[in-house]
Amino acid sequence: MGRTGNKQISTAVLLIVIGSFLLLHRLHLIYIPWYIFTWQFLLIGIGVVLIITKDRWESGVVLITLGGAFLLPRVIDITFREIWQYWPALLIVIGIVMLIRHLEPNKSNNNHINHGNQQ
16 A cells, blocks of 8 residues: 555544544533644644654644644643743754754655666
């Protein structure tokens, strides 16, 4: 099965699981916290998926950071102004991501070199 088939199966299973949990919540059989249904948590979820699939993990880190920064004041007793004082941490995260990205081997160059050596 190809990569596309695996992604379709993963997406189908994910939709079934999410739909099942939402249905059980609507029937009051399980409790799902309110913050799961916010746009901030959606950013966090997309970020987690991006990190797990390793397609765009840098974007995943940024989405999790932004989603967390906007969700935190709604979940605990902290103001956005208090969170904002830590904005330099975002610069640190971006710098770490850029450094890791620079240090990891460039797959496109390796493929190009390997194909050039084959005869």
